[in-house]
Amino acid sequence: METNVEATTPMQMKNQGFKVWWQLLRPHTLTAGFVPVTIGTALALQDGEFNVLLFLAMLIASLLIQAATNMFNEYYDYVRGLDNENSVGIGGAIVRDGVKPKTVLTIALSFFGIATLLGVYICMESSWWIAVIGLVCMLIAYLYTGGPYPIAYTPFGEIVSGLFMGLIIILLSFYIQTGTVTLESIVLSVPISILVGAIMLSNNIRDLDGDKENGRKTVAILIGRKNAVFLLATMFTFSFAWIAGLAIMNISSYWLLLVILSAPKAYKAVTGFRGKTKPIEMMPAMKATAQTNTIFGFLLTIGIVVSTFI
Template sequence: MSSPNSSSEKPHSEHPVDYPGLLGAWLAFTRPKTWGLTVAPVMAALALVWSEQHIFDPIIALFTVSVAVLMQMLTNMENDLGYTERKAEVGNRRGLPRATTRGWISVSAAKAAIRAVIVLGLLNTAVLIHFGGWVFTVVGIASIIAAYCYMGGPKPIAYTPFGECLVLIFFGLTSVCGTFYLQAGFVSLNAVLLSVALGCIASAVLAVNNFRDRAHDASVGRRTLAVVMSEEGFLKLFEAMIVLPYILVAIIVVKDMTYWPYFLVMASFPDCMRLPEKLKKLEHEALNEVMFACVKLEVKFCGLFVIGALIQSLLMQLTVRQFTL
């Protein structure tokens, strides 16, 4: 395996034995399996605004999804490169392979790709600013800074206990409320509740990642939440992260029973309840299964919410027609 320094010069001339090919290297660098964490909340927010306000602008929706994917890509790429530049990859790490550390992608190529994604993100944000106003200047810049600061800069957020909180803010509140605002011009209480629900599941993904790597992280000076908390306390926090979303959807429905089709999300509850036990029992690389199960839970939860919201909207339209006949 090439060292980080040699990989930055000739990553493709002397490939490590585990080199997955050009496409595989870039897939490892950008990690498309995680993109669902950003697309699913946007789709759920679009369904919510349609259910509540019967508003949908496909152009705005397209650029909203595009920005979300680009920010997730940027986060993944910065995380991969940041580890390599800090030489934080040591032998006791149990996570997925990092493309730059393995020498699959050179540091120079990685930096060029990151710059390109930032430019694309800014261009997409400019479109959202046109539709949503100056507030999205702040949202766009803050998202890029957060993606960079997670593993970049002198004091990366990844080295602190605040990683899960950052995910809640940007993959929950910002994603859902921002999408809703772009379509409707305001943010409803239900949008806030949904944003916290989806942010919790997204935070659970990072929680599993940090729980898996807690021994490695402690050895390189990373004080993640999984490192600073007791194992028992962290496991309880994880369980709260994945159960709270169902409570929040229940609150939405109890406030107004016309939204009862939102309860369709409960079809994913059995998947949710299997995760805490797996987190307790599995170790090391086997925990990757739990991490991706959390990603799938977010996608499934959002998919069921979208279906429920569309059913609710259809039922309301049928009710209105009956009263007008």
Template sequence: MATPAQWVEGARLRTLPMAAAPVIAGTAAAHAMHAARPLHAVLALLVALFLQVGVNYANDYSDGVRGTDDDRVGPLRLTGSGAAAPREVKTAAFACFGLAAVTGVALVVLSQQWWLAVVGVLAILAAWGYTGGKKPYGYLGLGDVFVFVFFGLVATLGTTITQADRLNADAWIMAVSTGLFACALLMANNVRDIPGDREVGKRTLAVRLGDPKARLTFTAELFVGMVLPLLLVPHNPWVLLVYAVSPLAFNAASTVLKAADRRELIPVLKQCGFINLGVTVLYAAAVVVHRYLG
């Protein structure tokens, strides 16, 4: 039976900034339209957090029972390590998906954006299908598409539209930026796992690209994600605040490009989470300052 600490590690709580970042960005974009709604934001955050943790448990279960984690470089996996029974991990995943569904329904009812219920169902199906089922799309190199769409576009734009009933340029630009940061985190994770994934037939995008190109792709995702907020500077110069996190981004890119030992990539996952969180928090600060100080 896994200890509480092992369940926390299995949930990858260090990556939860990736779930919070698009909600912060989407709420700030709504605030730029004088339409931010705190309760809606809290519900959106809960949906994102439950989905994030649910995906982590689902991947832990599916990769564990497939044997993908038998020779793993990264942190603890509950199923692969034998710390928890597969059924327990699967139950935890579906419990998180259930909580995401409940909070999602509350958000849909409150915002009256009924079509988002369909998007929510698709998000849960995509979360499970990433590594679960007979033909997991994560094993075909399509996981990056899911991450960009659901943890970037859907999470950010959905947060904005449930509060403002419309979208603006801020929402679109920050949605793409957060999506790219999420993809960068996944790419760093998959670069670390290339040898093991290739051996078990898990054809992630990193495996398909090969090690050198995958590392360059990570750098490009991080670079474009950092550059995009510049498009907002003409109507809000305070957006330049987001570049306070540039040193962290440079450090992450340098590590991925140069690391010979794949274990050196493990801290990059946390760095990507805090880059995303830092950019969105500073963007939100820029929106508030611009609104009240001009």
């Protein structure tokens, strides 16, 4: 029997206004798209290089790829029957709001197309090797929830997302401005990579029970909820300690210690998960995790820029 992925029910025929489409982008995850670009560009500015058009092209392309990844997740979760009208979170536009699956898939592919065009411009202004890396990034974005063996269903989701949306995006953003990669650009990408992975981990902690029922093997499932929350706290702690260590060893400026101001959000995220078992109860903690990445990245960028001119 074939499954008709275009079918909708009366319950699904709801408002399809701006809010629905905005939620389809899963805005709380878009921080993983713009934070690495701003940090990589700020580091380039520190080296005396800054091309505003390259920055904007890289920023928009990164955001489009992240948004497309979210839409692939929306589409394939629906196709595999993982989403329903009672699913918790801002996902589920297909099952709750009647957005056609084909529409979601088409928009995701369109975002990839626009990102590709921006990538051509970036390559023309820097190096065509960027095209190879960019294509790999888009392939990983698709395979994260698409294909026969989705990365998000394995214990490697946090590592892969952190690597590609953290380290690689920072280095690409730095390279297209400067034409090189430095030790500082590499070491400063580490905490951001970890915090991007933390966003994915928080999502998996919230969805642990449902994912387990559907046969996923995420880190949160393998080590259990309590240990997953401890792992999240460890990731936050390591990120702050890493920046402190770079400052103490004079590898980076003490201005980068501004990131400590984001610690309250990290604390809120961890305490928000502790003792919670219902997905709806963990939504504030998920939001705080994404906000930690945003504020940490914003403060890190400020620290880099201030240290450049002082």
